Amino acid sequence: MSVTDLFAGQATLARSVRLLGEFRFEQTDPPRFYGALADDTVALVTALWTALHGVGPGGRTLLDVGGGPGYFATAFECAGLEYVGVEPDVSEMHAGPARDRGTGSFVRASGMALPFADDSVDVCLSSNVAEHVRDPWQMGREMLRVTRPGGLVVLSYTVWLGPFGGHEMGMTHYLGGARAAERYTRKHGRRPKNDYGSSLFAVSAADGLQWAASTGMLVAAFPRYHPRWAWWMTRTPLLREFLISNLVLVLQPT
Incomplete structure (x- = not known):
């Protein structure tokens, strides 16, 4: 079984349309948007872990790098994982409800230098963070360092030239990042x-x-929000930069 086979069955056009519809609530109703994204991320991690190990990830420790206010905490703990969120911005950490419910554990730290021992977690996740740090691959190396051999690293990020690369600046990022920011201001x-x-x-x-290829640990790469029949885009240079909105890199430390 391929590492992506289980998730591929869930990657339908209906799922893509549903998630796309939720994106319009990211700014106005964050709990709604991040709640839907959290449920989908749990499904992704569960499918990938099960494909690699033959059993679900229940009872395992998951480290969420750049977890923000912890909207993912409840979803992962309901799925039976021990959730630990890492976030450098204290205002972000307190922007959501998860801490108020006592769900999960949270550490204020940078993903560029994770305050965890080597081989200390089973799953290391980073969702939509790499595009927000100056050296995303230093963060990736840290994620690999803290994950146990045979574990799972999932690094998902927004592709700059994709349709959502500009985030709240919209499609103006095609004019250039600095120009788009000035226009927004x-x-x-x-x-x-x-x-x-x-x-x-x-x-x-x-x-x-x-x-990811340079690490020798890459086991899969695919567009996060596309239906399975559109995953071929990942293998097509140039075209993938414009048509993939979010790329998932799946690695297994050795």
């Missing part, structure tokens, strides 16, 4: 939260695939 009277050059960077699909 003039229109809204404030800098974008995802500000090009400081909290948003241009990360390509090719960058991630090259780094």
Whole structure:
């Protein structure tokens, strides 16, 4: 069985349409958006782990790098995993309800230097974070370091030239990141939260695939929100940069 076979069965057009519909609530109703994304991420991690190990990940420890306010905590703990979230921004850590419910554990730290021992977690996840750090592959190396041999690393990020690369700046990022940020500032009277050059960077699909292949631990790569029949895009240079909105890199430490 391929590592992606179980999840491929869930990657339907209906799922893609449903998730796309939830994206419009990211700014106005974060619990709704992140709740839907959390459930889908649990399904992704569960399918990948089961394909690799033949059993579900219940009872395992999951480290969520850049977990923000912890919207994923409840979903993963309901699935039977021990959740640990890492977030460097204290305001982000307190922006959601998970901590108020006492769900999961949270550590204030940078993904560039994770304060965990080598081989200390079973699953290491980073969802939509790599495009927000200056050296995403240093973060990737840290994720591999703290994950036990035979475990699972899932690094998913927004591709810069894809349709959502500009985040709240919309499609104006095709004018150039700095220009898009200035345009947003003039229109809204404030800098974008995802500000090009400081909290948003241009990360390509090719960058991630090259780094992952260089580790010798890459077991799968596919577009996160596309239906299974569109996964061929990952194998097509240039086209993938524009048509893949979010790339998933799946690695298994040795």
